[in-house]
């Protein structure tokens with residue numbers, strides 16, 4: 001089984017207590033991992049470290065991506081990181097923002113088609129010609145998720161993606177995640193999602209990964 005393997009991770013922000021002290025985590029391919037634990041325990045920081053967003057000489061770890069030791073540039077091409085606040089060009093419409101992504105990264109027509117399919121599932125496709133600055137937080141979140149989940153990638157890192165979503169949209173997101181083929185997910189989520197079967201839970205208290213057999217629902221906080 002191919003894995004994402006993080007070894008000997010040691011890190012704390014400057015002048016702050018260490019968040020990780022020689023932590024080792026192995027994530028199986030195609031897992032759906034729920035990352036949970038106390039506020040400030042380092043969940044977002046872990047996602048950023050795996051996504052290769054933190055550029056700090058004090059950060060020390062080894063990362064193997066499905067058996068390969070990739071350059072940081074290659075890691076960035078193979079993962080998607082979705083932070084907890086959607087980022088758009090506010091003055092542009094939803095459609096223009098989607099086109100902008102495509103112009104920048106050359107994802108092609110399959111990408112745009114997929115984004116609109118997801119937007120339709122989330123019932124936000126009607127906002128196509130609306131400037132993003134006029135949209136509600138939940139609507140922006142659904143469009144942002146539709147874009148990011150359509151980007152070709154093997155690893156998807158989601159930071160509290162369910163937060164601004166209503167009940168039916170949570171189900172839509174859960175279904176998209178479950179039906180995604182050949183993707184590994186690490187999802188920060190304080191709650192267990194009723195409609196999403198996580199395969200593992202990672203507790204930020206001790207960075208231990210627990211496999212779930214999905215009959216007992218796993219441990220809570």
Ligand SMILES: Nc1ncnc2c1ncn2[C@@H]1O[C@H](COP(=O)(O)OP(=O)(O)OP(=O)(O)O)[C@@H](O)[C@H]1O
Nearest residue numbers: 013014016019038039040041042043044045046204
């Ligand atoms: N860029 C930064 N510079 C300095 N300290 C930071 C930075 N980002 C986060 N921290 C600190 O690192 C610690 C861990 O933050 P992080 O956001 O990773 O925690 P978290 O588990 O995701 O928290 P929450 O559940 O509240 O979202 C916190 O004490 C936070 O204040």
